[in-house]
Amino acid sequence: xxxxxxxxxxxxxxxxxxxxxxxxxxxxxxxxxxxxxxxxxxxxxxxxxxxxxxxxxxxxxxxxxxxxxxxxxxxxxxxxxxxxxxxxxxxxxxxxxxxxxxxxxxxxxxxxxxxxxxxxxxxxxxxxxxxxxxxxxxxxxxxxxxxxxxxxxxxxxxxxxxxxxxxxxxxxxxxxxxxxxxxxxxxxxxxxxxxxxxxxxxxxxxxxxxxxxxxxxxxxxxxxxxxxxxxxxxxxxxxxxxxxxxxxxxxxxxxxxxxxxxxxxxxxxxxxxxxxxxxxxxxxxxxxxxxxxxxxxxxxxxxxxxxxxxxxxxxxxxxxxxxxxxxxxxxxxxxxxxxxxxxxxxxxxxxxxxxxxxxxxxxxxxxx
Amino acid sequence: xxxxxxxxxxxxxxxxxxxxxxxxxxxxxxxxxxxxxxxxxxxxxxxxxxxxxxxxxxxxxxxxxxxxxxxxxxxxxxxxxxxxxxxxxxxxxxxxxxxxxxxxxxxxxxxxxxxxxxxxxxxxxxxxxxxxxxxxxxxxxxxxxxxxxxxxxxxxxxxxxxxxxxxxxxxxxxxxxxxxxxxxxxxxxxxxxxxxxxxxxxxxxxxxxxxxxxxxxxxxxxxxxxxxxxxxxxxxxxxxxxxxxxxxxxxxxxxxxxxxxxxxxxxxxxxxxxxxxxxxxxxxxxxxxxxxxxxxxxxxxxxxxxxxxxxxxxxxxxxxxxxxxxxxxxxxxxxxxxxxxxxxxxxxxxxxxxxxxxxxxxxxxxxxxxxxxxxxxxxxxxxxxxxxxxxxxxxxxxxxxxxxxxxxxxxxxxxxxxxxxxxxxxxxxxxxxxxxxxxxxxxxxxxxxxxxxxxxxxxxxxxxxxxxxxxxxxxxxxxxxxxxxxxxxxxxxxxxxxxxxxxxxxxxxxxxxxxxx
Numbered sequence: 001x002x003x004x005x006x007x008x009x010x011x012x013x014x015x016x017x018x019x020x021x022x023x024x025x026x027x028x029x030x031x032x033x034x035x036x037x038x039x040x041x042x043x044x045x046x047x048x049x050x051x052x053x054x055x056x057x058x059x060x061x062x063x064x065x066x067x068x069x070x071x072x073x074x075x076x077x078x079x080x081x082x083x084x085x086x087x088x089x090x091x092x093x094x095x096x097x098x099x100x101x102x103x104x105x106x107x108x109x110x111x112x113x114x115x116x117x118x119x120x121x122x123x124x125x126x127x128x129x130x131x132x133x134x135x136x137x138x139x140x141x142x143x144x145x146x147x148x149x150x151x152x153x154x155x156x157x158x159x160x161x162x163x164x165x166x167x168x169x170x171x172x173x174x175x176x177x178x179x180x181x182x183x184x185x186x187x188x189x190x191x192x193x194x195x196x197x198x199x200x201x202x203x204x205x206x207x208x209x210x211x212x213x214x215x216x217x218x219x220x221x222x223x224x225x226x227x228x229x230x231x232x233x234x235x236x237x238x239x240x241x242x243x244x245x246x247x248x249x250x251x252x253x254x255x256x257x258x259x260x261x262x263x264x265x266x267x268x269x270x271x272x273x274x275x276x277x278x279x280x281x282x283x284x285x286x287x288x289x290x291x292x293x294x295x296x297x298x299x300x301x302x303x304x305x306x307x308x309x310x311x312x313x314x315x316x317x318x319x320x321x322x323x324x325x326x327x328x329x330x331x332x333x334x335x336x337x338x339x340x341x342x343x344x345x346x347x348x349x350x351x352x353x354x355x356x357x358x359x360x361x362x363x364x365x366x367x368x
Numbered sequence: 369x370x371x372x373x374x375x376x377x378x379x380x381x382x383x384x385x386x387x388x389x390x391x392x393x394x395x396x397x398x399x400x401x402x403x404x405x406x407x408x409x410x411x412x413x414x415x416x417x418x419x420x421x422x423x424x425x426x427x428x429x430x431x432x433x434x435x436x437x438x439x440x441x442x443x444x445x446x447x448x449x450x451x452x453x454x455x456x457x458x459x460x461x462x463x464x465x466x467x468x469x470x471x472x473x474x475x476x477x478x479x480x481x482x483x484x485x486x487x488x489x490x491x492x493x494x495x496x497x498x499x500x501x502x503x504x505x506x507x508x509x510x511x512x513x514x515x516x517x518x519x520x521x522x523x524x525x526x527x528x529x530x531x532x533x534x535x536x537x538x539x540x541x542x543x544x545x546x547x548x549x550x551x552x553x554x555x556x557x558x559x560x561x562x563x564x565x566x567x568x569x570x571x572x573x574x575x576x577x578x579x580x581x582x583x584x585x586x587x588x589x590x591x592x593x594x595x596x597x598x599x600x601x602x603x604x605x606x607x608x609x610x611x612x613x614x615x616x617x618x619x620x621x622x623x624x625x626x627x628x629x630x631x632x633x634x635x636x637x638x639x640x641x642x643x644x645x646x647x648x649x650x651x652x653x654x655x656x657x658x659x660x661x662x663x664x665x666x667x668x669x670x671x672x673x674x675x676x677x678x679x680x681x682x683x684x685x686x687x688x689x690x691x692x693x694x695x696x697x698x699x700x701x702x703x704x705x706x707x708x709x710x711x712x713x714x715x716x717x718x719x720x721x722x723x724x725x726x727x728x729x730x731x732x733x734x735x736x737x738x739x740x741x742x743x744x745x746x747x748x749x750x751x752x753x754x755x756x757x758x759x760x761x762x763x764x765x766x767x768x769x770x771x772x773x774x775x776x777x778x779x780x781x782x783x784x785x786x787x788x789x790x791x792x793x794x795x796x797x798x799x800x801x802x803x804x805x806x807x808x809x810x811x812x813x814x815x816x817x818x819x820x821x822x823x824x825x826x827x828x829x830x831x832x833x834x835x836x837x838x839x840x841x842x843x844x845x846x847x848x849x850x851x852x853x854x855x856x857x858x859x860x861x862x863x864x865x866x867x868x869x870x871x872x873x874x875x876x877x878x879x880x881x882x883x884x885x
Contacts, residue, residue, distance in 0.1 A: 211380075220382065249381055317426060
């Protein structure tokens with residue numbers, strides 16, 4: 001299923017009080033003759049927040065990708081921090097998906113735009129339009145840690161079962177990571193997902209497989225060095241991956257420092273030694289993880305696992321000192337919208353993510 | 369089934385907690401009959417899709433093994449052709465370029481000991497190259513008559529590892545496991561001489577379908593249903609597995625099998641068991657399989673006069689299929705002209721336990737029916753004949769929960785509702801849930817799920833020995849009753865119809881009728 005299967009109707013301007021009425025209007029009346037009526041089946045509500053008007057067109061495109069996989073009622077709230085307008089305006093579109101001769105309404109999208117003075121009223125608007133008895137998620141589609149938005153985030157988060165954000169391209173990622181980690185570990189938190197955690201899933205899987213005791217006995221215990229290289233904006237991906245590794249293996253951060261140049265390093269401690277991790281940023285090129293080198297020993301022989309991004313969705317591994325052949329793992333390549341769509345059905349807390357974020361916060365604190 | 373599973377051995381600290389539910393072991397999948405039809409149509413495309421999804425281990429390879437004189441390159445061509453024609457997702461050239469290098473082929477006769485020596489040599493080379501720690505899954509995609517030979521050869525060649533230690537050896541056996549209780553026991557006994565039960569995966573692809581898996585979720589994740597799921601509230605249950613096709617190219621097999629063996633003994637009894645089972649106390653595979661076994665053991669045997677009143681078998685005669693003339697079963701190529709093999713069977717079954725006492729389970733399955741459809745329908749008891757249900761000429765329709773297994777997977781619930789207007793007129797309305805409409809993602813093929821389960825060591829969706837034998841025990845009693853009756857008369861139904869009039873009488877005698885599908 002690709003977004004191209006989804007066709008959106010022309011946006012129709014409505015009053016704020018008329019959103020529900022417009023969305024609930026009977027389909028025959030809206031869509032013409034009975035033969036063209038569409039069945040309606042939605043999995044949930046999705047509130048999307050962006051804080052700058054220029055973000056809206058891209059997000060509007062991504063909505064098609066989301067509703068094609070996760071049919072939903074979508075409230076796109078454009079809380080334009082650059083606008084002083086006190087007015088709010090709304091429009092509605094319907095997205096339909098075609099399968100053979102049948103068509104289904106997979107997206108009921110209401111877009112509400114507000115300048116910063118009117119932004120505090122957005123939550124009340126959302127409250128009136130959400131469908132009951134369905135899960136509600138909040139996708140914070142602006143490059144900032146959601147709690148930094150203050151009351152707007154707090155009020156919207158209260159309406160939701162899940163908060164999705166993307167730490168990719170955060171400015172001052174260390175401080176924002178600490179803010180976010182505090183919220184994730186706090187009392188009022190919800191199911192939380194960071195797309196920067198989902199993206200390197202293939203890397204985590206391949207690392208876990210390659211260092212499995214059945215393949216590389218003792219490799220996990222003997223890790224001495226980890227070197228991670230990443231492209232622009234992917235620091236938090238590398239950071240969270242280190243948090244995961246350290247959490248799973250029980251490494252305790254003992255110190256960290258930001259080195260001259262785009263590098264960060266930490267030393268850890270655990271029962272089997274004092275492993276060291278270095279993260280290095282490439283200033284240009286692909287915005288993904290590039291390579292991870294894990295220096296360890298297998299059966300008392302020094303072995304270096306080199307994981308490498310070969311192409312989007314393809315990671316290879318070569319175990320220098322252990323194998324003759326490069327192996328690889330491939331996975332689907334998802335756009336940001338598709339990543340959101342895949343996250344939304346996960347209604348349970350991801351404890352592994354939460355623990356990794358908590359450890360990543362400790363790591364951040366050691367270098368600040 | 370939302371737990372992370374791992375096999376015996378040193379635990380992998382990095383694996384626990386990954387969102388992937390099933391964690392397959394690094395392994396080699398050895399397909400006996402690797403150049404055959406099932407392999408090309410189902411197995412190789414299924415593994416390809418798993419690879420595309422990134423759920424297979426990097427340390428993974430496939431080795432095809434069969435008599436056909438092929439090499440790696442021609443086996444890869446077969447795989448490519450199968451993927452292009454039958455995969456649910458199109459072939460991705462970039463992915464294929466690397467994926468194809470994990471496919472290998474060994475030519476050899478299943479009866480030739482030397483062939484197994486060559487197979488071992490090749491496996492060790494592949495395992496060394498891919499860093500696979502000796503874990504092997506053997507898929508026997510071969511005629512039943514060859515299973516024993518292959519298993520004995522595997523044992524003789526030292527392919528079977530200790531079930532409690534690494535590396536793992538697992539074997540997948542296709543249905544049918546036997547053709548009656550005695551032969552099923554024989555096959556199981558033979559398998560047990562070589563493999564531990566925990567290493568044997570008896571596959572029935574029906575159980576890999578999303579809707580079949582959803583039966584347990586629907587029942588045990590919804591508090592509104594389970595209190596009604598018993599004889600107090602359920603009037604009867606109807607199970608239908610209808611096929612459009614005739615016997616086609618399978619006459620040789622089908623003549624010896626018939627609808628009872630081909631469909632009822634495995635697919636239908638497994639689905640029935642999932643519908644009727646008690647709640648297992650955990651999602652552990654053995655607990656679920658125990659609960660299903662209990663149902664099979666409670667099935668009332670159909671013997672003596674019960675067979676006359678509770679069973680109808682029939683054959684399709686000539687008729688129309690989508691407007692085209694089609695021959696009757698006995699005119700199909702490869703079918704004996706005096707064949708009494710049933711292509712249709714309708715059954716009235718009872719489960720003699722507390723929960724289902726007195727509730728009939730009506731089952732029908734056949735070939736050359738008007739359309740392909742598999743479903744289970746739970747008919748709830750009608751409301752009392754008071755208030756809105758006082759008109760005996762037009763009693764209210766009862767509530768029906770229908771689980772559609774194929775096509776258009778989903779479920780629906782029929783309720784009564786007031787028609788708009790000043791009068792009180794009651795009309796049945798259907799609340800429908802379609803997987804395809806509500807969930808945007810396409811469902812994986814049954815074989816994808818099942819192969820992943822085997823690699824992960826999860827036997828929940830596979831038939832355990834005792835369950836196979838319990839279902840054969842029930843079926844064999846019926847087969848023996850048919851045999852004893854020595855009847856040469858098998859009613860016919862026109863191809864393209866919903867079965868013989870005798871099947872209508874079977875259910876109508878109880879004041880009920882078959883569903884319109």
